[in-house]
Amino acid sequence: MSHSDAILDRLMSLHPKVIDLSLDRMERLLAALGHPERAIPPVIHIAGTNGKGSTLAMIRAGLEAGGARVHAYTSPHLARFHERIRLAGTLIAEADLAAALEECETANRGLPITYFEITTAAAFLAFSRVPADVTLLEVGLGGRLDATNVIAAPELTVITPVSIDHTQFLGDTLPLIAAEKAGIIKPRIPCVVGPQEDAALRVIEARASGLTAPLFVHGQHWHVAPERDGIVFQDETGLWDLPAPSLIGPHQIGNAGTALAALRMLGATHDQARAAVTRAEWPARMQRLAHGKLIRAAGQQAELWLDGGHNPAGGRALAQTLAALPPRPTHLVCGMLNTKDVAGYLRALAPHVESLTAIDIPDEPNTLPAADTARLAREAGIPARTATDTTAAVAGIAQTEPAARILVCGSLYLAGRVLRENG
Incomplete structure (x- = not known):
């Protein structure tokens, strides 16, 4: 067992008896750590039920093709915990992970906290110490009360398709779940919205309108479609004619569109768009x-x-x-x-x-x-x-x-x- 695995095992024992989704524990710990979340590179915050990881992988491939150094936070991991934290393009080293986890454990002083909360704090700590241009942050569960939702002013928010899942925490209807995901929308910060059912989209639009957050919505402001053996992405700026996504499956066209819409907002070039769809890798998705x-x-x-x-x-x-x-x-x-x-x-x-x-x-x-x-x-x-x-x-x-x-x-x-x- 590695040093970080031993610490992760210890952190499991701090888990609250009941998971009440709340940001109180997270805010307490981040304050004790000196607010590392305020010192990380500009954040792109991604919520949704399906396609978050694939969309993040494509945004990352596009940004890195343009020379950007990209931090990324994803969950869950597949083979080892280190996969969750990528520092300027590289998976976190064992020594850095163990150090960040130990620092969070000390600052938490044995108080109740969930595994996801304390490991998210460790990710923020690691991100705050390594220079990068962008931080891609994937929501763990829901959005509104997710441990990642402590970033007051992200550069951009993204909502991938919303469907019914985690009903014990998020509610059992599409509008209730969409309201939780829409909780990442911030005042006046643009939000890219992937393909949605109408019931979910109405909730997202209402939330954005209340916060005067500009929306960039699939089917309204941008479109993506298969064409011959590739895809075409189009918005008011123009058209990108691109190869088919390297990630397999028809649903990846919608995910690619969402990633391309985000990259468009970030000023990406046609070459970056091409890299986004052809170079993304995301294991265990077909x-x-x-x-x-x-x-x-x-x-x-x-x-x-x-x-x-x-x-x-x-x-x-x-x-x-x-x-x-x-x-x-x-x-x-x-x-x-x-x-x-x-x-x-x-x-x-x-x-x-x-x-x-x-x-x-x-x-x-x-x-x-x-x-x-x-x-x-x-x-x-x-x-x-x-x-x-x-x-x-x-x-x-x-x-x-x-x-x-x-x-x-x-x-x-x-x-x-x-x-x-x-x-």
């Missing part, structure tokens, strides 16, 4: 695996894919992606959390897959038992069975269908586990 022990279990003829989407909108995006790929019998290996709308996720995928093998997510207390996942799959019309682990599931599918398309899916926690174990 990622094709090419080596490792799972490939050996799958055999030479199979295709092996990994995706971390986990809510009904993620299921629909995945279904569209599968529909757009060359036809091939598709079999799922699926592990999900018991906090998710599993039935909604699986219903979207049912028409596109031949079978599902359900597994528990290893070492995850909130895993949905494999037998329950399999039952819900059958109710959605997908033939299903269970397996002891990912490798056994993949090998079982390959045995009956050697040329299968095998997709490991259902949770970012499962995706991270696969990436770690697969090597």
Whole structure:
């Protein structure tokens, strides 16, 4: 176990008995640290239910192509915590991470605080000490009361598509959830809005209007569409004719549009726009695996894919992606959390897959038992069975269908586990 892992384990024990979403603990800790959040490079703050990470990755690729040094904060991590904090383009070093976490632990004095709050404070501390031109900040949960929402005057806010997720914290209707996401909008600060359902857009527009924040809205102020084998982005400034996004799936066109709209507001060039869509990398979003022990279990003829989407909108995006790929019998290996709308996720995928093998997510207390996942799959019309682990599931599918398309899916926690174990 690394030094930073040991500190992260200790910080878990400070967790409040009940998570009340509030900024009080965060503000107390930041004051004790001397307000590092006020000393970080200009912030682009990104909220939304789906597509935050992909959109951030594309904005980062575009900015870096223009020579900018970019800090980035994302969550959750897949293989190791360091992935969450990128300092001027490079993942945070172990020594820097351990130092920032220890400083936050000392300043917090053993008081209740969530894991996300104290690690976000550590990210701000690290960002305040390394020179950069821009900070890309991804919201963890919601927006209004998220630990990242302590930045009083960001350069730009961005809201990616809003859908129903985390209902236990954010409310169970689209307008309620959109109100939480719109909580990142700040007075007179421009906000880029990705593709939205009308009910969500109305809430975002009302919030922006009350704060006189200029909106740059998909379908009104900017448009993006597939064209031949690329995409076209258009706004009142003009048109960008670009290659297809390197991130796979039709939903990535909307994410690309959102990233391009943000880059346009930041004065990006056509070359930067091109880099945004072609150079972005974002693991476990319809990622094709090419080596490792799972490939050996799958055999030479199979295709092996990994995706971390986990809510009904993620299921629909995945279904569209599968529909757009060359036809091939598709079999799922699926592990999900018991906090998710599993039935909604699986219903979207049912028409596109031949079978599902359900597994528990290893070492995850909130895993949905494999037998329950399999039952819900059958109710959605997908033939299903269970397996002891990912490798056994993949090998079982390959045995009956050697040329299968095998997709490991259902949770970012499962995706991270696969990436770690697969090597």
